Amino acid sequence: MRAEGVVAEARTGNLETKFRVPPxxxxxxxxxxxxxxxxxxxxxxxxxxxSSVAAMKKVVQQLRLEAGLNRVKVSQxxxxxxxxxxxxxxxxxxxxxxxxxxxxxxxQKVCSFL
Amino acid sequence: xxxxxxxxxxxxxRIWVSAALGAQAPSCFPPGPSIHRGxxxxxxxxxxxxxxxxxxxxxxxxxxAALRSEAEGLKGKLEEERAKLHDxxxxxxxxxxxxxxxxxxxxxxxxxxxxNKVLCMDWCRDKRRIVSSSQDGKVIVxxxxxxxxxxxxxxxxxxVMACAYAPSGCAIACGGxxxxxxxxxxxxxxxxxxxxxxxxxAMHTNYLSACSFTNSDMQIxxxxxxxxxxxxxxxxxxxxxxxxxHGADVxxxxxxxxxxxxxxxxxxxxxxxxxxxxxSGQCVQAFETHESDINSVRYYPSGxxxxxxxxxxxxxxxxxxxxxxxxxxxxxxxxxGASSVDFSLSGRLLFAGYNDYxxxxxxxxxxxxxxxLFGHENRVSTLRVSPDGTAFCSGSWDHTLRVWx
Numbered sequence: 001m002r003a004e005g006v007v008a009e010a011r012t013g014n015l016e017t018k019f020r021v022p023p024x025x026x027x028x029x030x031x032x033x034x035x036x037x038x039x040x041x042x043x044x045x046x047x048x049x050x051s052s053v054a055a056m057k058k059v060v061q062q063l064r065l066e067a068g069l070n071r072v073k074v075s076q077x078x079x080x081x082x083x084x085x086x087x088x089x090x091x092x093x094x095x096x097x098x099x100x101x102x103x104x105x106x107x108q109k110v111c112s113f114l
Numbered sequence: 115x116x117x118x119x120x121x122x123x124x125x126x127x128r129i130w131v132s133a134a135l136g137a138q139a140p141s142c143f144p145p146g147p148s149i150h151r152g153x154x155x156x157x158x159x160x161x162x163x164x165x166x167x168x169x170x171x172x173x174x175x176x177x178x179a180a181l182r183s184e185a186e187g188l189k190g191k192l193e194e195e196r197a198k199l200h201d202x203x204x205x206x207x208x209x210x211x212x213x214x215x216x217x218x219x220x221x222x223x224x225x226x227x228x229x230n231k232v233l234c235m236d237w238c239r240d241k242r243r244i245v246s247s248s249q250d251g252k253v254i255v256x257x258x259x260x261x262x263x264x265x266x267x268x269x270x271x272x273x274v275m276a277c278a279y280a281p282s283g284c285a286i287a288c289g290g291x292x293x294x295x296x297x298x299x300x301x302x303x304x305x306x307x308x309x310x311x312x313x314x315x316a317m318h319t320n321y322l323s324a325c326s327f328t329n330s331d332m333q334i335x336x337x338x339x340x341x342x343x344x345x346x347x348x349x350x351x352x353x354x355x356x357x358x359x360h361g362a363d364v365x366x367x368x369x370x371x372x373x374x375x376x377x378x379x380x381x382x383x384x385x386x387x388x389x390x391x392x393x394s395g396q397c398v399q400a401f402e403t404h405e406s407d408i409n410s411v412r413y414y415p416s417g418x419x420x421x422x423x424x425x426x427x428x429x430x431x432x433x434x435x436x437x438x439x440x441x442x443x444x445x446x447x448x449x450x451g452a453s454s455v456d457f458s459l460s461g462r463l464l465f466a467g468y469n470d471y472x473x474x475x476x477x478x479x480x481x482x483x484x485x486x487l488f489g490h491e492n493r494v495s496t497l498r499v500s501p502d503g504t505a506f507c508s509g510s511w512d513h514t515l516r517v518w519x
Contacts, residue, residue: 022506026487053174056181062359062397063188069399069437077436078207079420080463082479084416086211090462093504093517095462097218104259105222105505105519 196438204431208479214462215483218477222505223517225256227263227377228346233290234496238279241502245286246515247274253288255300258507258517262392263431265300276324280331287315287334289322295336297348310505311469316346323365325379329391335378335392337359337364343380345392357390359397364393366410379420381408387432401432410454410497414478415461421478423452429466431478445483454496459503467494467508473518489516 089095094105174456202344230250237244243264246252247378251272255265271292279289280297289295298308316322325333328345333354337343343357355444362383370377376392387408389399406425413420419433419440428444443464456507457464462486464476473494475485492511499506505519 010268012407020437039441040331053177056178056185060181060185060188062291062400063192065396066399067188067192067195070437071195071199071437072433072437073201074204074433074438074440075202075207077433078202078204078440081204081414081416081419081433081440082208084414084418084462085462085479088415089462091503092458092460092462093404093457093502094219094506095214103519104506105517 120252120368121473129270130239130259146259160285179260199436200438205481211479213480214477214484219475219487219518221411221489221516222355222519223258223261225258225261225515226513227254227256227266227518228252228515230513231511232495232513232515233273233275234277235287235498235507235509236277236279236286237498237500237502237507238282238283240283241500242280243283243432244356244507244515244517245277245279245288246275246496247288247511249273252363253277253286253298255286255498256515258505265308267312269296269392273321276322276336278325278327278334280327281329285331287325287327289316289325289336291321293318293320293322293338295322295325295334295346312466313348313351315351316344317351318342320363323363324367326367326369328369335369337367337380337382341382343367343378344391355392355395357388357395357397358500359390359400360384360386365407368412368420371415374415379411379413381411381422381424383407385424387411387420389434396417399434399437401439403430404428406451409451414457415457416449421455421457421464423455423466425451426433427451428466429455429464429476431464441478441481443474443481443483447476453494454498454508456499457505458499458506465497465499465506467497467510469493471510471512473497473508485517490514 132291149449158423193203211216228248228250230248232246232248235244235246242257242259244256244258245253249267249272251269251274253267253269253274254263269288271290273291274288275290276288285297285299286338287295287297297313297315299311301308315334316336318338318340322336323335323340332348334348335343335348341360341362344353345355346356360382364380364382367378367380369375377389378392379387379389381387385402385404385406386406387401388397391398404422404424404426408422408424410411410423411420418435420433421429421431427443427448427450430439433440450468452466452468454467455464462478464478465473466476467473471490471492471494473487474483477484490510491514494508494510496509499508505517507515507517
């Protein structure tokens with residue numbers, strides 16, 4: 001669901017599941033000299049009518065921009081992706097399995113530099 | 115008034131309610147001091163009968179309604195446009211492409227030395243040096259050919275979640291729970307203390323989740339748990355551009371590969387992948403098909419597409435010109451999240467590290483898994499292919515990094 005001009009609260013909760021660490025206390029964060037302040041969407045949502053209209057206007061503007069994009073058919077895009085892969089296949093060491101003599105990682109012995 | 119249950123929209127519901135009530139304020143609320151408008155409350159000025167609030171509220175609610183319906187209309191149109199162009203699947207186009215042969219990919223080097231979970235790593239452009247960062251606060255620079263440690267610095271914070279090598283190879287950047295991104299010049303003088311030359315560049319209001327130098331040592335792009343990305347000047351520490359749009363923590367970013375490129379893609383906990391114009395700060399495209407946090411995003415080598423790895427156990431390929439998802443890399447047997455993805459040089463292979471300790475190698479064109487690599491003894495947290503494509507390196511919660519070829 002696209003953000004309808006409503007923002008999630010600043011979340012540190014994800015750190016718990018991702019990294020298993022308690023979220024840092026908010027007080028520990030440096031004060032707002034960080035110049036990343038409003039209109040940061042990450043900040044606490046303040047409920048005043050004019051700002052929700054402003055936020056909604058932004059969402060609509062963004063959607064208009066995206067709606068006006070020139071798109072290419074998937075068949076064309078896919079053909080180009082395939083073309084790129086095939087053209088570069090022989091230059092892809094992990095794909096072709098470059099031999100030990102040319103891959104510095106393959107030989108087990110340590111390289112010495114003169 | 116539409117009734118909805120989700121918390122976020124529930125708060126919008128309260129705006130509607132208060133706006134509607136505003137019209138009746140004179141009779142509902144006794145005269146008294148004006149109350150500042152907060153959630154579900156009305157503000158009004160007791161001035162001879164009609165409240166200013168009533169008309170304000172009505173006007174705003176009409177504008178909001180109009181905007182809301184325009185947004186819905188545009189979203190519908192976008193979906194229609196995208197669907198119209200969906201005439202074929204990628205794997206169908208690739209049906210006649212030769213199947214991949216058998217893969218012999220093994221761990222060729224194991225880098226041991228971190229005292230705790232490895233969280234991030236990056237290759238130097240010299241194709242042999244690697245910088246890695248860990249939960250224990252240590253950032254180490256390795257020579258991957260010899261496995262020797264060349265530099266080590268201890269950060270003042272633990273959980274160094276992001277690290278990056280400068281294009282020149284002369285500096286590294288790192289950060290994490292300290293909410294900052296700091297740059298350390300690399301020196302070969304044994305007597306010099308690396309930590310002494312540290313320079314703080316970026317300052318966020320929450321943890322730093324990803325960082326990357328742009329094409330030069332002079333600028334750094336950062337992503338943060340505060341929901342924003344930002345571009346900084348390394349020399350002055352000045353914020354050059356900020357990117358707002360994610361509705362939750364941003365977990366990853368990747369710069370477009372072209373030399374003149376000025377876009378990057380970011381992925382976050384709001385399940386969205388967003389493509390940004392670095393000069394204007396504008397989001398140019400957004401994709402929302404994942405069902406959970408996007409942990410990693412990486413551009414396809416041609417720059418026309420990007421892959422993402424998510425906690426929903428799938429990796430997906432999004433084409434930028436078709437403006438849609440064109441492939442999903444998943445299997446019923448894969449139920450753990452993908453933490454990190456990267457392409458081989460030709461873009462034919464997608465390497466993805468998972469939370470079930472394995473690395474899956476996907477055939478990008480055909481959508482099938484080409485190989486599965488075992489070796490790590492805990493979650494794979496980070497994975498990057500070397501600049502010349504001869505190997506890739508994975509870092510894990512088992513405290514080690516492995517170089518595979």
